[in-house]
Structure formats: structure tokens, C-alpha cells
Amino acid sequence: MMEYRIGRSRKQQEEQAVKEATEGLVNPKLILFFSEADNFTKYTVDMKNLFPDSLIIGSTTFVGLCKEGAYKDTLIVLGIEEGIECYGDVLEEVDRYPLKYIDRIENCVKQFKNTQNTICFEVSSALISSEELILSTFSSVLVDKGIPLFGGSAGDRGNAEKTMISFNGKVMEKACAFVILKNLGGGIKLYRENIYRPTKWHFTATKVDIRNRIVYEYNDQPAAQVMAKALNTDIKNLPSYLDSYPLGRLIGNEMYITANQGITDHNGMAYHARVYNNSHMVLLEPDDYKEVLRRTREQVKRDIPNPSLTIMIHCLARSILFEKDGYLNDFAKEMGNTLGNYIGFAGYGEQLNQQHFNQTMVLAVFE
Template structure:
């Protein structure tokens, strides 16, 4: 059905893919490794750039890891630029699985084009309850991204799955509201820029909420991101930089006349325990972790706790570091989203 799989080099991937032509593979690796491997790949292999791989024992930057599954359970639909050009193919794929209780969409986006919201709006025709999960591809250390199907380079890819198993999609963030919030009074969503919060230059008001100077604000981005509340859920929107006019650029769109919560790290033990409770043990977990979440876990030396918790939750677990996450038709940052697969339905 679906299994985790790892390879040390491109030749091993090629040999496996050719000898398992009834399977498809989605594999993640460093951008340089992906660039070298693309020209050798059979048509049943998807390759995707990643800053790091999340394995059962460590966060690694060597080799390739990902998922393999029977081709009959998935429809792979490359998404053009602009995405609307792929509308008919996406609709056809969706209509084949729209009534299936464990169908879901797995989305891979180019993490450096800043087009995630535009891609999500292309799926306007889907039932809002249809499950979706995704990650923005990118290797932040090299500032590049590659996504491919066989030897063909893509910008974005939609995969519609219908697995013979129980499927759960779960979101976890390590931050909670502090009780402070700001009104977005001027913003350009397409540029992902906020000019003013509460009628003041964005950086100045943000710093004031934290009781610090603007000069120290950038150092707090990892610890105090912002979040929007939607249906009692927090979706994190991480600051990217402070601009010369004290406006601020973000990694996701922010809409004018909305409130953003100022966040702070929560109790990680309680948060991980809540996620384990939601999973309730799975056969397989595939997790997507934002690069900013990765930075926080590295700085606080808490990756071992996260890996232990994931290992306790599933027989197999694997994941990758992304440049942003998609879940519940939202694009956001500094979060983990995961796919949990349980035993076959009877």
C-alpha cells in the first residue's frame, strides 16, 4: 500500500524503480543531489528538494528518503504556471476520488515562487471538507528548489490519493497565543507585505507589543511569530524581514482588516502528547516540518523529543523539512503537518 523508503544514491533509486514498475516513489533530498539524479530517473519517480530529511533517528542531509506506494492508489497531476492552465486535469482527477472517505490531496509546491496561495485558489471546485496536506519544496541552504517527475522538471505537483486504509491529517505547532494581538491596518497580500499594525508602522508596533526595540525585533522572529485564528485553530505566519520603511515582509499572505495573534512557545511536552493522542498509533507517519520550526528545534535542542514522540506514534515514520506548509486549504509556516495511515479497512 504505502511504505517509507530510503536510498543512498541515484543509481539505487533507478534500479529499484525499474524493477518495481507497478509502484510510484516520492523522494526528498538536498538540492544538489536532486539536480544530479533527475537525468537518470524513470517515469515513476518524483524527486523534490529539501533542506533536510527527518528519519526515525535523526535530521539528516544525506541520501534520499520518502514514500513508495502502488501506482493504482494515486493520480499524479503536474500543475502549470499559472496554475489555472491545469484546471481541467485537476478537476478530472478530483472527481475520480471525491466521494472516497480516505481520499486526500498531497501538494508539492515550489517554495521560492511565493505562489502557494494562488495554487490553493485553483482548487476552488473541491469540497471544503476534502482532505489536503502539502509542503513547499526548497533547500534553504542553497536557495534553490527542484521538483521533477521522471526526467521532467516541474514547478508544482498535485497527487490525489485513495488508499485502502484509514487516513488522518494532523497539524501541530509549538506556539500559543500570548493574549496580545494586532489589527492589520494596511497590507499588500500579493507582495506578502504588511505596512501597518494598529495604524503604526508594522515593525514598530510589533516591537512595542513585545516590549523591545525595532533593532532587536528580527532576533525574536523564531520565538514570537504571528498567527491568525480560524475556527479556533492557529495558523502561523512567520516574518521574513523588516523593510527600510519599517513595513514587514512575511512568508505567507496577510489580509488587511484581520487580527493577528502574537505567539510564544508553549509547553512542548504537552503539545507532543496531544499530537500522539490525535494519532492514536499509526502504521505509517509522513511529516512535513517548516524550516523555521527546524531552526527553533535546533536552537532549543528539542529535536530528540520530537523524534521520540513520532516514533512512539507509528511503526514507520519519515518526513522532510519544507519552506512552508499547506493544510485545510491554508498556507502557513513554522508548523508540522503530518499524514497518519492506519491499518487496512476491513
């Protein structure tokens, strides 16, 4: 049986906020916490001082989510005391050479007698285009062991200023903190939801800068021109469409959302996830997101009628959209009606197994 507590606090004094948000925790094996950037460093230090023997991972976020609602400028904490086995560490230099730290992943995996019902959760620094390098490093170890991965890039207030993560009392800006955890009471099921649908416009990336996430040409034509034509506009007015019309990267029968970042020199298009040469892309348009969410909740309810716990990664862009529509708080509560107790954060990207993508919700639901 999983024993845990989810708490939160808006107290201005950081030490008091940590005590309020962790009230009732005695000796947690694992703590996950999310907050705004302003107080994040102090939360990190105070949390480790209060629970020196716990494995503690934190991330900055646009908003904290739980069954009671959506909370900004709030410390939100999950502490798990029983029902899991877990080991964690951190990858450093993720913008250049995370592979140098692959032994830290291997050492965590070796601690388990078996990896049944085991999953890897990670949070990474955002805005440095490091996610694909990080996933490649994890895949080198986890794929052979059959351990799924899910996680997200850190968030901020939505102004792309600064994101941070922390591991066991230390704040980091170019790193990835991770925990490999085993559910001792059952399985763990992963869900990926997008609220966009394909249009008739399909493209092939024919000239790309993979590392900098730029596509210069689709179908051998300037990428921005191709996009503008598909949206029945011109390049001057194209930026006003970019938030609502992302692209989908097609891999077999799967589609992963790639968010637009902007127009570059020479009418290229910059993105928030990598597009590879010869990638097959489809222009997306908004779907009825409340209907999509209803179907997701129904699917989870059929699969796992009474979840023990859920961890949610909810894209910052989705959170901003829901907030603009006055729906963000209701969304959080409605998800709670299906998931029960859950904790979520919103950042600049989502990861599932070997893929990094955007504008998506990822759920890890524990039986």
C-alpha cells in the same frame, strides 16, 4: 492492506543511491522522494528510468525524516505498491497563473469511482510567494468533492538559495506537483500542530500589500513599531526576536502561524504567508514544544493506534530549532514510536485545505 517501502541512501553516486533507496520495490504505483538540491536533478532522472510506469513526485528538503531518525544530504524514498488508488499531475506557472492548469486537477478527480477516503498531497516551489494562488486553484475543484488537501513548500539547506520539485522525471522550479490518492484500507486523518502559544498582544492589519506579503500598518500604526512595542524592544533590535515570535492569523476558532521575514521600508513587516486587510493577528511566543509533541503523539495514538503509514510535513524553521537544541534526531525517532513507518520532509511552508502557514507540523495518518 497497504504495501510500501521507505528507504534511504547516502551513496555519493546518484544512480547507486537511487537503487539502494528503492531496493525491494518492484512496481510501485506511487513514489515520493526527498533530497538536498545538489543531486536532486540526477535523482529525478534516475528514478524515472528505474520505474518508468510509476507516478513519481520529488522535492528538495532541509532534512529527511523517518522512524530511524533525521537525515541530511540523504535521499529518502517512499514507494507504495498496493493499498492505494492514485492519479497525479502538475500545475505550472504557479507564480502567475496556476488556474490555467485546473483541468489537470479535474481530470485526476474524474478517475475515481468515489472519493471516500481520498486526499490530495502536493509539493510546491518555494520562495516565489505562490502558495495561496495554488491553494485557490485546488479549492476550486476539491472543496465541492470533499477531498482534503495537505502538503508543503520545498526546502533547501536553510539559506533560501534554491528549491526544486519534480514530477515523473522532470525537474521544475515554478510548479506544484500533486497526487490525489485513495486509501483502500481505511480512512486518513489529518493533524496540524504548532509549538507557539498566544500572548496578550492582538493586532488588526489595517494597511497591507497582499501579493508581496507585507503589512505596513497594524491598528493604523507602523507595523514594525507595533511589533517592537509588544516585544519591549526597539526597531533596531527587533530582527533578533523575529524567529522566535511569529504571528498567528485568527480565522474563527482556528489560528495559523505566519512567520516573520523581516522589516521593510517605512517600518512595514514582511511575512512568509499572506496577511489580508483587516486580518486579526496575535503575537505568539514559544511553548514547551516537547510537551506539545507529547500531547500530539497521545492524540494520534488514541485516534489511530496502529497506523499503516504517515506522511509528515515539518517546517524548516522547526527543524532548525530542534537541531539547534540537539533534539532533531530524537524527535524523528520519538514520532516513529507513535507513527510506526513514516516519511517526512522540511520546507518553507505548510498547507492544509485552503490555508498556507509556517512553523507548523502537518501529519496525514493512514489507517
